[in-house]
Every structure is written in structure tokens, then in C-alpha cells.
Amino acid sequence: MYSSVLSGVLYGLKAEIVRVEVDVGNGIPSFEMSGFLSNEVKEARERVRVAIRNSGYELPPQRIVVNISPADIRKCGTGFDLPIALAILSANGYIDEVNVDNMIILGELSLDGSINGVSGVLPCVCEAKKSGISKALIPVSNYNEGRIVEKVNIIPTNSLKMAVQYINNGIIENQRQDNPEQCRTTDKQEINYADICGQEAAKRATMIAVAGMHNIMYIGPPGSGKTMMAKRIPSIMPDMTFDEKLAVTNIYSVAGQLGEYGGLVEDRPFRAPYHNVTKSSFFGGGMFPRPGEITLAGKGVLFLDEMTEFKPEILEGLRQPLEDKDITIVRMGRTYTYPADFMLVGAMNPCKCGYYPDRSRCNCSEQDIKRYIGKISMPLWDRFDMCIKTDEIGYEQIRCSSDNGNVPDSESMKQAVMRARLAQLKRFNGMNIKYNSQMSTGDMKRFCRLGEEEEKLIKRIFAKKRLTARGYSKILKTARTIADIDGNVNITTANISEAFYYRGIPEVTIH
Ligand SMILES: [Zn+2]
CATH class of the missing domain: 3.30.230.10 (Ribosomal Protein S5; domain 2)
Structure with missing residues (x-):
């Protein structure tokens, strides 16, 4: 039969x-x-x-x-x-x-x-x-x-x-x-930037990074809230469209990671793999090929805490998916391509002990510091448009937690992000890019026109800080996003100065 x-x-x-x-x-x-x-x-x-x-x-x-x-x-x-x-x-x-x-x-x-x-x-x-x-x-x-x-x-x-x-x-x-609605699990903790007191500069940098989809690195001593800052990023990203939710759910379904509720994924992914993650669970692969962390972070955030601790093969392997927004894996003669469209967020200490430049606590030599920061190669640094120092949370900031009146919260930050996203949507209408961070040299010539004053300022910075061409374009792209957040049609000198402050590499390696 x-x-x-x-x-x-x-x-x-x-x-x-x-x-x-x-x-x-x-x-x-x-x-x-x-x-x-x-x-x-x-x-x-x-x-x-x-x-x-x-x-x-x-x-x-x-x-x-x-x-x-x-x-x-x-x-x-x-x-x-x-x-x-x-x-x-x-x-x-x-x-x-x-x-x-x-x-x-x-x-x-x-x-x-x-x-x-x-x-x-x-x-x-x-x-x-x-x-x-x-x-x-x-x-x-x-x-x-x-x-x-x-x-x-x-x-x-x-x-x-x-x-x-x-x-x-x-x-x-x-x-x-x-x-x-009834059986959706509510284990998700509501997290909000209002929980973080102080760190105003880091918060603003984060908001700018999300607005233009710039990869960002937090550098600061242990206990300076780098992880808290990163974890809240999905709370200021625009809500996902149904098609985005479907695409994310599909990835989690294939990976067998939909969790107990098992339905449509509503929130943007936040993936924070540990630094001893294997190559196949990070990039995807295995006997029965499955998407890895970089694919699971799609439409959301890939957070690499203690980034210098990751194996060089992981860090260097990131460059290609960051460039192409996908990854191709060959298993048993077959080719699998998974999307890898995430915002990269890194965090690291400023030196091995974690306290540079506080010389009362840090004994690291300049060489030590260079070696430590050098664990992230130059080509990988180039993928970070922005880099921001986080400070240890002082007594004043802890005290302010009883009065949260003026602390920027996720809602207001999200609104600023949406404003900047709308400006980018109009700017890149009909083009195959969506964010300022994706602009080519040609796009920058077209969309980042500078006035006389602005031109002078950026020339001065260029000469004085011995910027590379990469460094120059990072500043210009970030300045464009800051202008979008502030509602400026043209980039101003203030926007350039602020973007320079976030330029993506620690000072110590430049000199
Ligand atoms: Zn140190």
C-alpha cells in the first residue's frame, strides 16, 4: 500500500x-x-x-x-x-x-x-x-x-x-x-532613558546615532552605564512596520528562538552575545545551518560589550557583513545567504585597567593603552561613525534620581529620531539608501553642502587634527544627522563642532 x-x-x-x-x-x-x-x-x-x-x-x-x-x-x-x-x-x-x-x-x-x-x-x-x-x-x-x-x-x-x-x-x-493579546508574555521590562541620570552627552550622542543609523562606540570606565545606555536603544528606534516584524519573526522561527509566546515579534531585536561566542553562533552556520547573532540582530541592535575581549576572527569577520548587510555561508557545497542589517553598538574600557585618563588610578603606559585600543583594528574603527566617552556616575547624578523632571526620556528622544528620519526619507527619496550613514562621497557632495564659515572650520580641523579622508566623511555624515535633528536645512558650524566631538576614534591613537 x-x-x-x-x-x-x-x-x-x-x-x-x-x-x-x-x-x-x-x-x-x-x-x-x-x-x-x-x-x-x-x-x-x-x-x-x-x-x-x-x-x-x-x-x-x-x-x-x-x-x-x-x-x-x-x-x-x-x-x-x-x-x-x-x-x-x-x-x-x-x-x-x-x-x-x-x-x-x-x-x-x-x-x-x-x-x-x-x-x-x-x-x-x-x-x-x-x-x-x-x-x-x-x-x-x-x-x-x-x-x-x-x-x-x-x-x-x-x-x-x-x-x-x-x-x-x-x-x-x-x-x-x-x-x-492575552497570552503574549509580559516579561519584557519597560526600560527608558529616563532611568539614566546625567550622561547627557552620551544620551544625545545615542539619539544622533540612532537617527542616522551611525554605528556607535561607548568608551568609559567600569560602572559608567555603557550597558544601560546601549540596552535602551531599541526604545528610541521607530516602531517596526508589519513587514519588518514578519521578516524578524521569520528569522527567529528558523533559528528556533521565538520563545514561549511564539507569535509575531513586536519589538526591535537587541542582541548582546558574550565575548566567547563561537564563530558559527555569531555569523551563522553549524551542521544544520542557522542564522547567527548578526542576523538575529537584524532591524535592531547588535551590542558588543567589552568589545576588545572578542576574538580577532569575530571582530575582523564583522567588516564584510557591516559593508554588505548580509552574510554568505557555505555548508556541504550549498550556499546560504542571511541578512545582517543591524546597528552596531560597541562598548569598551579606555585602557586595560579601565580608568585612563584618571592617573590617580590608572598606571597604564601610553604603549599599553595603544595596544589595548589597537585590539580593534583601524578598518573596524572606520565602521564606527561615532564614539562617545561615558563618565563614572557621580554623587550628584545619583542624587538627581529623586527629581527626574528634566531628564530626557525615551519618548522625547524617539520623537527627535523620527524627525530626523523623516528628513532623510525626503532627502533619499527614490535612491537606494535610507540613512545619512549610508551616503557615498558623491551623495555627501550633494547633500552636505557647506557655507563659507563651515568650510573654513572643517579645513582648520582637518589640518590641525590630521584627519584621514575617512575621518572627514564621518564628521560630515554625523553633522548632517545633527542638522536633521536640530531641524537645520544646512549644516552649521555648531553641527560640525559637535560631530567632531563624536569622531570615531580615541585621541590616544592619533598622536
Ligand atoms: Zn589604565
Whole structure:
């Protein structure tokens, strides 16, 4: 007896529909599987056999052949357990096959016949919809994810038995009717720049950085609030559009990181990998290729705390994705390209001990400091348009926490960001760039015209500080964003002076 059902397989961030075919017949009892399968998929054999028995279905001794087609796509993951089990039951007459042709089936089986969630449900259901499939039988724990896709009937199931009952009778017990608003977890802490007293300069620099999507580095002693500052960046970024949310959710779905609620990701990502992160979890890859931190940070922030502690291969590897906004990984002869469109935020101490230039506490020699800062190579420094010193939080600033009246909060900062974003939207209308930080030399000539006074000032700075061409363009781009925040049509001398203050490299390496 032959039977087949439909399922989905991931390829990068996309999915393809595959057909799971089963043939059962007389012969020496065996269980064979073919169709370019990873070991993970082949292991389904044992799980499926035991799960079927423990769900109360009797299978006679028989020769079982499973094939997953098309054969040119490598099949990974554990989501084929359920379709394989259902196809076997169908070939044995437990299921009426007619009903499963318009349905995609995904799920991992436990030995007791219960169904576990799998990764990549969202792209699979999206692809099913494109292929004209109108139903998706998926694990209960993936329910909120599956139903993001409109016009596909999502059938959540938590056991093999329940899945069989649904296919035969069209009913599902205990179908979840959760209201998405009710079951969304509220573990997200509301964080706000109003929580940070003092550090006005760092706050303003952060606001400018977000407005023009400039990568920013915080340099300051331990306890100066660098992490607090970085963590709050998503609170002043514009809200994501639905398409952006969908793209982010898709990435988290493939990575298996949607969390307990498992539905649409509403907030911009903030990723802060630890400095001992492996290359494959940072850039993506692994046996079964998954997106890494740089992709998970997409549309949001990648924060590298204690940046000098990261391995050189991680830091240097960042340059290409920062330039191209994506990363290409080759695994087993196949190429996977993941997006890597994030704002880079770094934090580091000013020297090894952390207290330079406070010479009462810092004994580091100039050489030591240069070596320490030199852990970030010049080409990587060049990717930071802005660099801001954070100061230790003093007694005065702690005291002001009782009176937050004049402290800039996330709402007002976000408004300034939106104002500057609107100016950029108009400026780059019809072009393939969106932010001031993305301007080419030609774009800068066109959009950063300087008056006589401004020209004089920047020439003076250029000569006196021995700026490189890179340094010059960073100042100009940042000045353009400051002008946008302040509502100036043209860049002013004040905008240039302020941008110079944020130029992206510590003084000590220049001299
Ligand atoms: Zn020191």
C-alpha cells in the first residue's frame, strides 16, 4: 500500500514544500528511508515506530519504505516525524488519504506519541500558502507562529492520536482559542532613558546615532552605564512596520528562538552575545545551518560589550557583513545567504585597567593603552561613525534620581529620531539608501553642502587634527544627522563642532 502527505523543508530563511511518500508491503520487516536525508531525519525511524505503537495503533510486521521528494533538497530537522507517521498510518488504512492532500504537516514526535514544536513553521506555512495549500497541521506550541499567516487554516495538535482524529473526522479537541493579546508574555521590562541620570552627552550622542543609523562606540570606565545606555536603544528606534516584524519573526522561527509566546515579534531585536561566542553562533552556520547573532540582530541592535575581549576572527569577520548587510555561508557545497542589517553598538574600557585618563588610578603606559585600543583594528574603527566617552556616575547624578523632571526620556528622544528620519526619507527619496550613514562621497557632495564659515572650520580641523579622508566623511555624515535633528536645512558650524566631538576614534591613537 502506498500513501503520501505534504510537509516542508527549510533552505536558508525560506521553505520548500516536499512530499513524504510511504510504501508498505510484505517482506522481511524493515524500515528504509531515502531522499537526501540528514542523520537527524533518519533517526525518525525509531521515534515514529515507537510513537505509533504507544498511540495505540497496531502495525503488522512489514517492509516500510519512506521517500521524501524532491531528492535534490537536503532534508534536516525533526519536523518530518509527524508526516512520516501519518503516511505510514494512512498506508495501513488508519487514515483516509483523500483529506491530507491540501494540507502541510509538521511536527516532532515523542516516544509516547505526543508532539513537540519545531523550528521554521512560519516560512513553511508561508510557502504552503503560496503553493495554494489551505491547511497546516502543526504542533500546538507553534500555533501562534502559524496563524500569523492569513488565509491558511491552522490546526494545532498535541498528539499523534489527535492528528489522526482530525484528519478522519475534521474535528480537533481542545483547539486553542487564545487571544493573542492575552497570552503574549509580559516579561519584557519597560526600560527608558529616563532611568539614566546625567550622561547627557552620551544620551544625545545615542539619539544622533540612532537617527542616522551611525554605528556607535561607548568608551568609559567600569560602572559608567555603557550597558544601560546601549540596552535602551531599541526604545528610541521607530516602531517596526508589519513587514519588518514578519521578516524578524521569520528569522527567529528558523533559528528556533521565538520563545514561549511564539507569535509575531513586536519589538526591535537587541542582541548582546558574550565575548566567547563561537564563530558559527555569531555569523551563522553549524551542521544544520542557522542564522547567527548578526542576523538575529537584524532591524535592531547588535551590542558588543567589552568589545576588545572578542576574538580577532569575530571582530575582523564583522567588516564584510557591516559593508554588505548580509552574510554568505557555505555548508556541504550549498550556499546560504542571511541578512545582517543591524546597528552596531560597541562598548569598551579606555585602557586595560579601565580608568585612563584618571592617573590617580590608572598606571597604564601610553604603549599599553595603544595596544589595548589597537585590539580593534583601524578598518573596524572606520565602521564606527561615532564614539562617545561615558563618565563614572557621580554623587550628584545619583542624587538627581529623586527629581527626574528634566531628564530626557525615551519618548522625547524617539520623537527627535523620527524627525530626523523623516528628513532623510525626503532627502533619499527614490535612491537606494535610507540613512545619512549610508551616503557615498558623491551623495555627501550633494547633500552636505557647506557655507563659507563651515568650510573654513572643517579645513582648520582637518589640518590641525590630521584627519584621514575617512575621518572627514564621518564628521560630515554625523553633522548632517545633527542638522536633521536640530531641524537645520544646512549644516552649521555648531553641527560640525559637535560631530567632531563624536569622531570615531580615541585621541590616544592619533598622536
Ligand atoms: Zn589604565
